[in-house]
Amino acid sequence: MSDYKQEPVVGKAGDVTTKDGGKSWFYTDVVKDHFFNPRNFMHEDANPDDYNAIGKVGSPACGDELRVWMKVDPATEKVLDFRWKTFGCGSAIASTSMASLMVTENGGMTLSEARTIKPQHIMDRLGGLPARKFHCSVLCDKALRDAINDFYRRTEQVEKMVVEASRIIDPVSKVTDHDIEEAVLDGAHTIEAVQAKTKVGIGNPSVLPAVEELIRFYREKYFGA
Amino acid sequence: MRNVYLDHAATTPLDSRVLEAMLPYMKESFGNPSSFHSVGKDGKDAIDDARDAMSKILHVRADELLFTSGGTESDNMAVLGFCRANAVHGKHLIVTSFEHHAVIEAAMHLEKKEGFEVTYLSPDHDGMITVDQVMAAIRPDTILVSVMYANNEIGTIQPIGEIGNAIQKHRASGNKVPGNPALPVFHTDACQATGALDLDVEKLHVDMMTINGSKMYGPKGVGALYVRRGLKLQPLQFGGSQERGIRPGTENVSGIIGMAKALEIAQGERVAESARLTVLRDALIAGIRARIPKVRLNGHATKRLPNNVNISFMDIEGEAFILYLDASGIYASTGSACTSTTLDPSHVILALGLPYEVAHGSVRFSLGHSTTDADIEYVLNTIPPLVEKLRALSPVCVDPKYYV
Numbered sequence: 001m002s003d004y005k006q007e008p009v010v011g012k013a014g015d016v017t018t019k020d021g022g023k024s025w026f027y028t029d030v031v032k033d034h035f036f037n038p039r040n041f042m043h044e045d046a047n048p049d050d051y052n053a054i055g056k057v058g059s060p061a062c063g064d065e066l067r068v069w070m071k072v073d074p075a076t077e078k079v080l081d082f083r084w085k086t087f088g089c090g091s092a093i094a095s096t097s098m099a100s101l102m103v104t105e106n107g108g109m110t111l112s113e114a115r116t117i118k119p120q121h122i123m124d125r126l127g128g129l130p131a132r133k134f135h136c137s138v139l140c141d142k143a144l145r146d147a148i149n150d151f152y153r154r155t156e157q158v159e160k161m162v163v164e165a166s167r168i169i170d171p172v173s174k175v176t177d178h179d180i181e182e183a184v185l186d187g188a189h190t191i192e193a194v195q196a197k198t199k200v201g202i203g204n205p206s207v208l209p210a211v212e213e214l215i216r217f218y219r220e221k222y223f224g225a
Numbered sequence: 226m227r228n229v230y231l232d233h234a235a236t237t238p239l240d241s242r243v244l245e246a247m248l249p250y251m252k253e254s255f256g257n258p259s260s261f262h263s264v265g266k267d268g269k270d271a272i273d274d275a276r277d278a279m280s281k282i283l284h285v286r287a288d289e290l291l292f293t294s295g296g297t298e299s300d301n302m303a304v305l306g307f308c309r310a311n312a313v314h315g316k317h318l319i320v321t322s323f324e325h326h327a328v329i330e331a332a333m334h335l336e337k338k339e340g341f342e343v344t345y346l347s348p349d350h351d352g353m354i355t356v357d358q359v360m361a362a363i364r365p366d367t368i369l370v371s372v373m374y375a376n377n378e379i380g381t382i383q384p385i386g387e388i389g390n391a392i393q394k395h396r397a398s399g400n401k402v403p404g405n406p407a408l409p410v411f412h413t414d415a416c417q418a419t420g421a422l423d424l425d426v427e428k429l430h431v432d433m434m435t436i437n438g439s440k441m442y443g444p445k446g447v448g449a450l451y452v453r454r455g456l457k458l459q460p461l462q463f464g465g466s467q468e469r470g471i472r473p474g475t476e477n478v479s480g481i482i483g484m485a486k487a488l489e490i491a492q493g494e495r496v497a498e499s500a501r502l503t504v505l506r507d508a509l510i511a512g513i514r515a516r517i518p519k520v521r522l523n524g525h526a527t528k529r530l531p532n533n534v535n536i537s538f539m540d541i542e543g544e545a546f547i548l549y550l551d552a553s554g555i556y557a558s559t560g561s562a563c564t565s566t567t568l569d570p571s572h573v574i575l576a577l578g579l580p581y582e583v584a585h586g587s588v589r590f591s592l593g594h595s596t597t598d599a600d601i602e603y604v605l606n607t608i609p610p611l612v613e614k615l616r617a618l619s620p621v622c623v624d625p626k627y628y629v
Contacts, residue, residue: 087619087621090548
């Protein structure tokens with residue numbers, strides 16, 4: 001989905017507040033439901049060997065870490081089971097829970113379908129997220145693509161692995177040059193502003209010089225300054 | 226479900242005695258203290274009385290108290306106002322790395338935009354600053370030292386009196402240039418200390434001190450800065466001649482009345498209230514430690530405010546935990562990045578030399594007047610299953626070597 005273009009994100013149902021039976025809360029009712037009753041999380045006693053693909057994104061240092069375990073039917077390439085664990089805030093937990101539902105409902109998505117899931121799709125199903133939460137806490141699509149590649153690696157179908165078109169700048173947060181380009185286009189023209197949108201380099205400051213260079217590059221490209 | 230408010234370090238409810246004192250100045254005595262008629266004079270008299278009352282409690286002169294809009298403005302005034310007015314005498318200041326943002330961001334602004342140099346003192350693993358550490362950082366061009374009295378997140382109490390004393394001795398031993406102020410001057414942010422600690426400026430040996438109303442059962446939007454007579458500050462805003470022109474703007478009359486009343490009550494009750502809260506605090510800390518594995522108390526165990534409990538729960542993220550607590554009627558706060566507008570976790574926990582994971586999982590319970598034994602018991606019974614549930618969701622397992 002290289003043609004995919006991210007729309008500016010606006011927190012729906014009120015930024016960080018939504019009405020819940022007259023009492024306002026920080027997230028929508030769907031988010032709340034998934035946060036307090038997470039679906040498909042990896043139980044303590046589950047056996048990782050029952051799954052044939054795993055994926056990972058983030059680190060606790062940057063505030064969110066997500067691991068997923070996936071069971072794929074090798075014949076149909078449908079996702080039979082999808083389990084996860086998340087260290088993160090309310091919206092990180094809820095968005096992962098929702099994503100797990102999306103890939104497994106109605107008999108399960110095929111891997112090529114699952115690969116097209118974007119943060120926006122997850123957010124739409126959640127009824128919206130606060131704007132400042134969107135960039136940093138919806139990570140499941142990345143972990144999912146990581147797991148899809150892992151499945152093809154394990155089944156020796158290397159030709160089906162998709163290397164992300166963009167280049168990963170920060171291997172910890174898996175922020176790419178494309179993410180930084182989007183952030184600059186979104187009005188983030190300083191390293192602080194880009195970090196506020198993408199989390200790049202949080203907990204991994206060694207990548208910051210490269211990020212600054214990219215910000216300068218994209219600023220010059222789009223804004224001539 | 227119980228409602229247990231444990232966020233008194235964020236803000237406190239208004240004491241009904243304070244409200245009582247404020248009400249007349251929101252109704253019949255509404256005059257502008259600058260007006261030259263009886264209605265205005267009522268307001269002016271009330272402010273003068275409040276200033277007198279507060280200055281007696283703090284052991285300062287009435288004209289050494291500056292009324293502001295709160296702790297942030299007082300801190301900004303102390304850092305920006307003082308440094309700008311005294312830049313000709315030196316452009317170096319010393320702050321701790323775990324000051325409130327109102328001090329630290331102001332210092333960083335001077336550093337980035339106005340050519341000052343700033344030394345950031347790191348607290349030790351327990352959140353303490355030593356006198357020697359401060360004195361070793363003083364240079365000939367140091368004009369300001371700012372160390373908070375009690376930290377807002379981890380509650381550690383700094384030896385302000387000893388630091389102030391050492392700075393005074395240092396000044397006395399130096400070659401003072403006639404006409405120049407004796408430098409450096411010493412500021413402390415005492416916002417968190419008002420309900421628990423001695424605010425006698427003579428004992429603290431400070432030259433400037435920040436307090437505010439909303440942390441001591443007073444109103445929000447009002448604060449004060451003690452400024453020793455003779456110190457020059459550059460105003461941050463311009464207008465009329467209120468507060469000697471240093472802080473112009475029509476006075477927040479009811480707020481000032483309320484703050485004075487709140488200070489009187491807080492300082493009058495602080496010894497008994499501190500004794501009561503210390504017992505509850507220690508019960509909460511001991512209870513959490515006994516019932517939940519993999520926790521860390523942030524900040525010194527005893528040199529801390531009697532109402533402050535700051536604990537990192539390993540492997541879980543603070544915002545998620547706070548929301549689970551909220552659903553159980555427990556209102557606390559976290560140093561996790563996710564509840565702030567930046568993506569960095571608490572600079573206070575990081576300043577202790579702890580890793581990001583520990584900061585993300587830190588939760589502050591701050592007790593207050595309303596807190597009872599039954600509240601603490603409720604919290605202790607409620608949180609273990611919540612922690613267990615979130616840990617079951619978490620892929621993280623922080624090694625004890627990083628937080629013990």
